[in-house]
Amino acid sequence: MEGMIDFRALEKELEQAIASDEKYKRENDAKFRAVRQKVASYEEFRDIVRASHLKPLEKMDKMGSKRSLLWNSCALKSNCKQESDVELPQELEQLPATSAEFYRDWRRCMKSSQQRYQLLLQLGPQTLGHIFQTDLAFGLLGEFLAVLKENVCIKDQNSVLEILESFAGTKRFGLNIELLSEQEWEVCRELFKKLQKMNLSSGDSVEFSCASNEGSMAPAHIHCQADGPAEGKLRKLIQLYQLS
Numbered sequence: 001m002e003g004m005i006d007f008r009a010l011e012k013e014l015e016q017a018i019a020s021d022e023k024y025k026r027e028n029d030a031k032f033r034a035v036r037q038k039v040a041s042y043e044e045f046r047d048i049v050r051a052s053h054l055k056p057l058e059k060m061d062k063m064g065s066k067r068s069l070l071w072n073s074c075a076l077k078s079n080c081k082q083e084s085d086v087e088l089p090q091e092l093e094q095l096p097a098t099s100a101e102f103y104r105d106w107r108r109c110m111k112s113s114q115q116r117y118q119l120l121l122q123l124g125p126q127t128l129g130h131i132f133q134t135d136l137a138f139g140l141l142g143e144f145l146a147v148l149k150e151n152v153c154i155k156d157q158n159s160v161l162e163i164l165e166s167f168a169g170t171k172r173f174g175l176n177i178e179l180l181s182e183q184e185w186e187v188c189r190e191l192f193k194k195l196q197k198m199n200l201s202s203g204d205s206v207e208f209s210c211a212s213n214e215g216s217m218a219p220a221h222i223h224c225q226a227d228g229p230a231e232g233k234l235r236k237l238i239q240l241y242q243l244s
Contacts, residue, residue: 037179051137088118095123099135117151120144121159129166141167141176142184149191154198161195161233168240177242188241195234 027049034048092109096102110116120128144167152160167173180188238244 048138051139088115088122092119095119095127096131097127099131099137102131103137113147113150116143116147120147120163121156124159125162125166128163129169132167132170134171136167136170136172136176138176138179141173142180142187145184145188145191149187149194152191152194157195157198161237164237164241165233168237173240189243192234192238192241192243199231199234 030049030051031045034045037048088109092105096105106116106119110119123131144163148160148163170176
C-alpha cells in the first residue's frame with residue numbers, strides 16, 4: 001500500500017551502510033599499519049590493504065568443533081598413521097585453482113585445522129606455488145605454518161617440506177617472513193623442530209635460532225640425520241625461513 005514503510009529495504013540499506021563503514025575502518029587501519037611497517041613499495045602497501053579482511057586463526061579454528069581426534073598425536077612416531085576419516089567438506093565442489101578461490105574456500109569451507117591441512121596436502125606444492133606465485137596475502141603464511149605445525153605427520157614429511165619450499169618461491173616471501181608476529185615466529189620454529197625430530201638420528205647437528213619481533217634469539221640445537229633424503233632440503237628451508 002502507498003505510504004507503507006518497507007522495513008526489509010531499510011534493513012538491507014542499514015546492513016550495507018554498516019558493512020561499508022566496517023570496510024572503510026578496516027582498510028584505513030591497514031593503511032596506517034603499512035605505513036608504520038615502512039613497506040618498500042606501493043605494491044606491498046596495496047597488498048596489505050587488500051588483505052585487511054583476512055583474520056588470524058581463532059581458537060576454534062585450531063581446535064575445531066569436535067575433540068574426538070587428537071591432532072598430531074603421531075607426529076614424532078615412525079609408525080604414525082594419519083586419520084583417514086578426515087575429509088574435505090562436501091560444499092567444496094572442486095579444489096581451488098586461483099588465489100581468490102582459495103581464500104574463499106579457506107574461510108568458508110574449512111572448519112577445522114585438519115581439513116585445512118588436508119586441503120594443503122591435496123593441492124600439493126606445485127599447485128600451491130602456482131596459486132600464490134604473485135599473491136601470498138598478508139597474514140596467510142602464519143596461518144599455513146600453524147596448520148602444518150599442528151598436523152604434520154612423519155609420513156607427510158616430504159610433502160610438507162615441498163609445500164614449505166613452494167611458499168618460499170612466491171613473490172614477496174621475504175616480506176611475509178619479516179611480518180610474522182612473535183607468536184608466528186615461535187610456531188615456525190616449532191614446526192621445523194618437529195620436522196627435524198622426524199629425521200632424528202646420529203650424525204651432524206643443525207643449529208638454528210628464531211628472532212622475535214624484539215630481535216631476541218632463541219637458539220635450538222637439533223641433531224638430524226646426516227645423509228637422509230630430507231636433510232638437504234631441511235637445511236635449505238631453515239635458511240630461507242630465516243631460522244639460521
